[in-house]
Amino acid sequence: MNDSQAPGPSPAAHTTEWVDTPLTAELVRGALDLERTARGLLPHRLPARARAQYSDEQLAQAESQPSGVRLVFRTRATAVELDVLRTVTGYRGVPPGPDGAYDLHIDGRPAGRATAGGGDVLMVDLSDGSRETIPGPVGSVRFIGLPDREKDVEIWLPYTETTELIALRTDAPVHAVAPGGRRxxxxxxxxxxxxxxxxxxxxxxxxxxxxxxxxxxxxxxxxxxxxxxxxxxxxxxxxxxxxxxxxxxxxxxxxxxxxxxxxxxxxxxxxxxxxxxxxxxxxxxxxxxxxxxxxxxxxxxxxxxxxxxxxxxxxxxxxxxxxxxxxxxxxxxxxxxxxxxxxxxxxxxxxxxxxxxxxxxxxxxxxxxxxxxxxxxxxxxxxxxxxxxxxxxxxxxxxxx
CATH class of the missing domain: 3.40.50.1110 (SGNH hydrolase)
Known part of the structure; x- marks a missing residue:
């Protein structure tokens, strides 16, 4: 039910007629701040005022890794593509870890998992604390074969990667979903x-x-x-x-x-x-x-x-x-x-x-x-x-x- 690649192919390569949906706060849950960047939307788990009170690299990295942050919408789409620019942390002398997972839930149930390639690499040297950023391209996550009916869709972002949201495409219109009164x-x-x-x-x-x-x-x-x-x-x-x-x-x-x-x-x-x-x-x-x-x-x-x-x-x-x-x-x-x-x-x-x-x-x-x-x-x-x-x-x- 899912696929992934980086960078994603142009929508023109598909016969599907794609709907582009602007990425707005109404589609994002679990973030306390959303930063508009030159290319997209960057979720933060600490508000800007809190982030400004101590400029610690470890804290900045952790709070921008979107654990628990997810896109939530209602649609009858059978295909969803999400373009992202991720930042992956690597450590010199340590084998790279697995790519961060994007989990798909449909009506509250797990329904697929994918990864995104590309992205920047933040290389950390644990011996002296030095850091170097190696730039990379935008990647894409694709989920296909979704049920052809109205449904609530959630895409959980990876906790291991800072994730800048670039574009959301589907083969049917998308609508925001109210939280629903849960505690x-x-x-x-x-x-x-x-x-x-x-x-x-x-x-x-x-x-x-x-x-x-x-x-x-x-x-x-x-x-x-x-x-x-x-x-x-x-x-x-x-x-x-x-x-x-x-x-x-x-x-x-x-x-x-x-x-x-x-x-x-x-x-x-x-x-x-x-x-x-x-x-x-x-x-x-x-x-x-x-x-x-x-x-x-x-x-x-x-x-x-x-x-x-x-x-x-x-x-x-x-x-x-x-x-x-x-x-x-x-x-x-x-x-x-x-x-x-x-x-x-x-x-x-x-x-x-x-x-x-x-x-x-x-x-x-x-x-x-x-x-x-x-x-x-x-x-x-x-x-x-x-x-x-x-x-x-x-x-x-x-x-x-």
Whole structure:
């Protein structure tokens, strides 16, 4: 049901009579900002004001990779073509990863997957942090053989590639679709929440959990950048949402960002900011998943190429926890204590131990391939578990009876 190539052939090469549809905000879900570029439309997952407050390359890369962002429209088209200019990140000395997946859903069900070629390559040297952009051509994603009937179509953009939307073509007219009254779930976390090592944005654990829970996802999983930044707290405060979750810990440890003395007030301040605008919205704090390298060893974390592929290892000294250095064990205990303390005055605040999503037994069965990120099978398991724990009966996100 799908095909892909880069660059795409001219529509004139087909006998199909194509309809060009302008790419507008009404067709895009899951983005908090849309930037008009010289060639198209660039989705962002952080608003411009937040992006302006710290010009970090890692954050800029992560927020422009459109995890959870999708095109949504209604049509009876049997063929859809999307032109994109992608930016792919590569690492010197590391084999390139797979192309990002564009997942097609029809009436809420998976119906195809494709990739786009071409695009720019951002080459990163992990030894010194230097970056070089190698320009490339526009690519195309094509889905054909769609059912010849009116249907809701979603195209989920890849979480691994910055994606500039250039053109949308179909063989029948396209109409925008209203969100439909579903509850909106706003989730913030690290690269695991963004989707790292999942097959696609639509199969990252938050997307799977959202589908099972029947909610509209806004995914603010930001690879390497879940750092209790005040501007992110303000985004959570100011973005309309019915449900909010924040997954805190792994990036703070593997960047060796702060000590316990700073961590505790930072968590309180982050939650205070969210509560300024969302005082009664169900707010779920999720502590870190099981990750052996950082359970009892502080950061920083560092890339490790000794086995011939990219992995990560902890570089800190466990003895330094006595002086306030953070590990995942320390963070879990402190988050549970903070939530328990605050819950006396905030009955809509909850805590979930991340090991209930992925714990020691899961690591034995589904080990972390790079010692940091769960694989696709683990994402599926985590999505199922979060849906049951959060959206299921008695869960903090359970729908009102």
């Amino acid at each position: 909106v779930w706003l989730h913030h976390g690290s690269s695991i929440s963004q989707g790292s090592a999942a097959e696609s944005s639509a199969t990252a654990w938050p997307a799977l959990a959202a589908a099972a829970g029947g909610v509209e996802l806004v995914n603010l999983g930001l690879g390497g950048s879940a750092l209790l930044d005040p501007f992110v707290a303000r985004v959570l405060r100011d973005t309309p949402a019915d449900l909010i979750s924040v997954k805190i810990g792994i990036n703070i440890v593997n960047l060796d960002l702060m000590r316990l003395r700073a961590f505790t007030p930072a968590v309180h301040g982050f939650l205070d900011t969210v509560r300024e605008g969302r005082p009664t919205t169900p707010l779920l704090v999720v502590s870190p998943l099981h990750c052996p390298s950082h359970e009892d060893t502080p950061g920083p974390g560092a890339p490790d190429f000794r086995a011939g592929s990219l992995a990560f290892r902890a570089m800190g000294d466990p003895a330094e926890t006595a002086s306030g250095k953070l590990t995942l064990t320390v963070i879990r205990a402190e988050l549970a204590r903070i939530v328990e303390q605050r819950a006396a005055d905030d009955p809509h605040l909850y805590c979930l131990d991340g090991r209930e999503l992925y714990g020691e037994a899961d690591f034995a069965e589904l080990p972390l391939p790079d010692q940091l990120h769960p694989d696709a099978a683990a994402h599926r398991r985590m999505g199922e578990r979060f849906a049951a724990l959060a959206f299921g009966p008695g869960g903090p996100f359970a729908a009102a009876p």
